[in-house]
Amino acid sequence: MREIGIEELADIARGAGILGTGGGGDPYVGMLLAREAIRRHGPVTVVDIDEVPADATVVPISSMGAPTVLLEKLPSGREEINALRALEAVLGRRATHLVPIEIGGVNSMIPLAAAACTGLPIVDGDAMGRAFPEAQMVLPGLIGVRNSPMALADDKGNTIVVQAVDNVEAERIARAVCVERGCQISCADTVLRGDQLRDGLVPATLTLAENLGRVVRTARAEHRDPVAAARELLGGIHLSAGKVVDVERRTEGGFARGRARLEGEGAILELDFQNEHLLARRDGRVVATTPDLICVLDTETGEPVTTESLRYGLRVTVLAAPCDPRWLTPAGLTLTGPRYFGYDLDHHPLTD
Amino acid sequence: MRIGIDVGGTNTDAALLGDDNRVLAGTKSPTTADVTSGVAAAVAALLAAPGADGRPTDPAAVDAVMIGTTHFLNALIEGERLARVAAVRLGLPATEALPPMVDWPERLRAVVGGGTYLCHGGREFDGRMISPLDPAELRRVAADISARGLRSIAISSVFSPAAAEDEVRAAQILTAELGDVHVSLSHEIGRVGLLARENATIVNASLRDLAEHIVDAFGAALAGAGIGAPFFISQNDGTLMDVAHARRYPVATFASGPTNSMRGAAFLSGLTDCAVVDVGGTTADVGILIGGFPREAAGESEAAGVRTNFRIPDVLSLGIGGGSLVAADGEVGPRSVGYRLTEQALVFGGDTLTATDLAVAAGAAEIGDPGAVAGVDRAFAERALARIAERLAETVDRMRTSAAPLPVVAVGGGSVLIPGGLPGFPDVRRPAHFDVANAVGAAIAQVGGEVDRVFKVPEGKRDQVLDTARAEAIRRAEEAGARVGTVRIVDIEEVPLAYLPGGATRIRIKAVGDLDLDRLGSPTPVYDAKNGIPTHA
Numbered sequence: 001m002r003e004i005g006i007e008e009l010a011d012i013a014r015g016a017g018i019l020g021t022g023g024g025g026d027p028y029v030g031m032l033l034a035r036e037a038i039r040r041h042g043p044v045t046v047v048d049i050d051e052v053p054a055d056a057t058v059v060p061i062s063s064m065g066a067p068t069v070l071l072e073k074l075p076s077g078r079e080e081i082n083a084l085r086a087l088e089a090v091l092g093r094r095a096t097h098l099v100p101i102e103i104g105g106v107n108s109m110i111p112l113a114a115a116a117c118t119g120l121p122i123v124d125g126d127a128m129g130r131a132f133p134e135a136q137m138v139l140p141g142l143i144g145v146r147n148s149p150m151a152l153a154d155d156k157g158n159t160i161v162v163q164a165v166d167n168v169e170a171e172r173i174a175r176a177v178c179v180e181r182g183c184q185i186s187c188a189d190t191v192l193r194g195d196q197l198r199d200g201l202v203p204a205t206l207t208l209a210e211n212l213g214r215v216v217r218t219a220r221a222e223h224r225d226p227v228a229a230a231r232e233l234l235g236g237i238h239l240s241a242g243k244v245v246d247v248e249r250r251t252e253g254g255f256a257r258g259r260a261r262l263e264g265e266g267a268i269l270e271l272d273f274q275n276e277h278l279l280a281r282r283d284g285r286v287v288a289t290t291p292d293l294i295c296v297l298d299t300e301t302g303e304p305v306t307t308e309s310l311r312y313g314l315r316v317t318v319l320a321a322p323c324d325p326r327w328l329t330p331a332g333l334t335l336t337g338p339r340y341f342g343y344d345l346d347h348h349p350l351t352d
Numbered sequence: 353m354r355i356g357i358d359v360g361g362t363n364t365d366a367a368l369l370g371d372d373n374r375v376l377a378g379t380k381s382p383t384t385a386d387v388t389s390g391v392a393a394a395v396a397a398l399l400a401a402p403g404a405d406g407r408p409t410d411p412a413a414v415d416a417v418m419i420g421t422t423h424f425l426n427a428l429i430e431g432e433r434l435a436r437v438a439a440v441r442l443g444l445p446a447t448e449a450l451p452p453m454v455d456w457p458e459r460l461r462a463v464v465g466g467g468t469y470l471c472h473g474g475r476e477f478d479g480r481m482i483s484p485l486d487p488a489e490l491r492r493v494a495a496d497i498s499a500r501g502l503r504s505i506a507i508s509s510v511f512s513p514a515a516a517e518d519e520v521r522a523a524q525i526l527t528a529e530l531g532d533v534h535v536s537l538s539h540e541i542g543r544v545g546l547l548a549r550e551n552a553t554i555v556n557a558s559l560r561d562l563a564e565h566i567v568d569a570f571g572a573a574l575a576g577a578g579i580g581a582p583f584f585i586s587q588n589d590g591t592l593m594d595v596a597h598a599r600r601y602p603v604a605t606f607a608s609g610p611t612n613s614m615r616g617a618a619f620l621s622g623l624t625d626c627a628v629v630d631v632g633g634t635t636a637d638v639g640i641l642i643g644g645f646p647r648e649a650a651g652e653s654e655a656a657g658v659r660t661n662f663r664i665p666d667v668l669s670l671g672i673g674g675g676s677l678v679a680a681d682g683e684v685g686p687r688s689v690g691y692r693l694t695e696q697a698l699v700f701g702g703d704t705l706t707a708t709d710l711a712v713a714a715g716a717a718e719i720g721d722p723g724a725v726a727g728v729d730r731a732f733a734e735r736a737l738a739r740i741a742e743r744l745a746e747t748v749d750r751m752r753t754s755a756a757p758l759p760v761v762a763v764g765g766g767s768v769l770i771p772g773g774l775p776g777f778p779d780v781r782r783p784a785h786f787d788v789a790n791a792v793g794a795a796i797a798q799v800g801g802e803v804d805r806v807f808k809v810p811e812g813k814r815d816q817v818l819d820t821a822r823a824e825a826i827r828r829a830e831e832a833g834a835r836v837g838t839v840r841i842v843d844i845e846e847v848p849l850a851y852l853p854g855g856a857t858r859i860r861i862k863a864v865g866d867l868d869l870d871r872l873g874s875p876t877p878v879y880d881a882k883n884g885i886p887t888h889a
Contacts, residue, residue, distance in 0.1 A: 068544060073511065074447040
């Protein structure tokens with residue numbers, strides 16, 4: 001058990017940005033939300049998976065929507081609590097712990113804000129180990145945990161509880177509600193019992209995000225290479241460093257899809273993304289695929305670069321890091337592998 | 353003829369350009385504490401300099417004056433001369449978690465924050481109301497603003513870059529109650545991203561009194577020199593705004609210094625793709641020109657610790673300048689004598705060893721009294737200058753994006769510190785009039801128009817939507833005073849709003865063109881506040 005206060009937030013946000021693999025939104029607004037909540041209510045208690053009682057009711061809290069909208073239509077601050085209370089009313093019991101569903105991006109911060117407001121402890125872990133674009137792409141789905149009942153809350157105080165026939169249907173319904181409610185809602189769903197956490201979560205990812213943010217910051221302060229520091233901590237490989245020479249974007253099915261081209265080190269690196277980076281090709285040859293983490297960092301500062309901020313002339317380094325091994329099982333790849341995203345190819349094992 | 357003036361922290365530079373854009377004369381004078389007497393002195397010296405015919409310039413022959421100034425940015429950095437601001441935000445029940453100024457440094461919030469008000473209003477991304485604007489609520493806000501004695505108001509509203517009407521209506525209600533107050537509206541100041549846009553709007557509101565004062569003082573200084581021509585102020589993106597606009601949008605000048613020096617360097621050297629090293633009195637700024645325009649920094653920018661979303665040139669600053677202090681081991685900077693260079697440097701009869709003294713001692717420059725540095729060891733001076741060149745070369749190297757040969761243009765008065773060029777960069781040029789490059793940059797400034805909105809882009813209609821937006825940006829540049837036919841699109845950015853169906857896409861297009869001097873004298877001024885230079889949609 002430990003506490004997260006205001007001092008830790010910047011490192012966690014930076015690390016979470018890197019683990020967001022280009023998506024998950026810029027955690028800046030999330031960091032401010034967590035900071036203000038902690039300023040008002042005090043620090044957040046963090047517990048390891050091992051410390052959670054077997055019969056605990058652990059509720060993942062997240063926000064769903066467009067990162068650009070979150071930057072503009074800031075939350076009221078009551079959305080997460082409203083979603084949580086609506087879920088509890090249907091469950092007939094109170095949550096004992098909160099947890100991030102997604103460590104990558106802004107969803108690392110939203111549950112910290114909710115934990116500060118409710119006084120509930122937060123579990124050090126998450127259901128993805130990165131960011132993914134769709135709500136059913138969570139490890140609990142692999143052990144048969146349903147995401148319904150799924151409670152959704154908007155900024156105006158409205159809530160809705162989705163009881164869907166399966167996880168993908170719940171995602172579709174939630175997405176439609178999200179758009180109708182101005183593209184920014186909060187969600188409480190995928191309720192886990194304490195004894196399901198080992199199988200349903202990637203452990204210690206809040207700590208990982210904090211460590212990642214810290215090594216980048218200290219490397220920069222000590223004039224060492226911040227990108228190399230991030231790569232070492234993630235056990236990742238260097239794919240390429242260079243300059244963004246082209247970014248092509250299109251909107252498909254409610255997602256920001258596109259391709260970025262990077263020129264450097266005598267090669268062309270192409271990145272395909274759907275909110276998150278899905279695929280990297282060097283000179284036409286696939287070198288990394290989802291669900292492994294494809295992270296784009298500012299070469300100079302080591303700061304994460306989101307797909308939305310990718311643009312011509314940026315100097316970036318692209319890393320690939322191994323995902324949680326459960327994503328590489330047949331069931332895991334069905335949910336998150338290249339074929340799910342419409343590519344006619346298998347997951348590419350990471351090699352130097 | 354046109355005059356460009358750059359009011360820097362150390363020097364006020366001025367350049368006189370002919371109608372054919374040739375640089376006819378350039379002068380440097382020290383910046384003065386009141387700013388304006390420095391401007392008056394610079395202009396007087398410029399006009400007195402013998403022209404092509406050997407005679408002084410007739411002030412009546414000046415068609416326009418362009419002024420770049422860091423005065424407003426410095427006011428924010430120093431936290432002085434700022435007005436207290438009432439920050440009114442429309443968006444309830446959304447946005448309440450993060451009230452205005454939530455991410456400001458404590459010190460500056462204490463100086464600028466006069467009162468923050470969360471009110472109903474604002475729009476969803478697609479233009480629907482978040483909640484109806486509540487006139488009674490705004491009248492209560494007005495009463496509180498009045499009770500607190502606040503005279504400058506910043507109004508922000510959710511998604512106002514896409515739907516500005518709530519901000520406009522709130523301004524009408526507040527001014528109807530409060531009478532003669534300054535109102536700054538966020539949709540006129542920044543782009544999508546509420547906190548950053550609102551921050552810039554609050555900063556702008558806090559500078560409004562100062563802007564009136566400075567603009568009046570510039571006008572008086574020019575009138576004192578016999579110049580009746582209109583004058584303009586440089587903006588961040590290298591374009592100009594007229595006087596009425598400058599009074600209302602002082603925050604738009606924040607990054608004009610580096611922009612002017614880089615564009616001036618491009619103009620003087622004839623290069624469009626190069627690195628620019630601008631060595632001033634206190635700092636050396638290194639930037640990269642691509643296609644004649646400064647490369648812009650990625651992401652959000654900060655001014656005095658306040659996060660804004662201006663696009664600013666990507667510049668690395670080093671604490672090396674002509675006024676830098678020299679340590680016993682020969683390292684220079686970051687401390688500097690600043691604008692007191694001409695009193696405190698050895699060559700000017702002072703008693704402080706500065707980087708300028710090193711250049712004179714090494715025989716690299718003839719400035720002031722060379723006899724005053726007879727006691728400075730020449731080998732020491734040369735070693736120190738070599739070290740300066742090394743540090744600048746490292747900085748240029750950090751900024752470059754490829755190993756391809758990169759020409760470097762050295763400008764600014766302090767560039768005499770690098771007489772031998774930069775190690776690793778064989779092509780270092782110091783063009784004529786290098787010492788007043790930023791004043792030249794101000795004089796050749798352009799006018800621009802911009803569109804930044806969320807568009808609905810139906811399947812298969814992307815080209816059509818983009819064409820509409822392009823035409824609107826060009827029309828805005830022409831309305832702002834650009835010569836028809838010279839306007840070109842310099843930047844297009846499309847960001848689909850991720851995770852959403854329906855093709856909602858944020859499109860940002862910037863167009864710039866040459867200032868149409870023929871229209872300056874037209875009876876209906878094109879530079880009035882209403883049609884002024886709309887940098888934002």
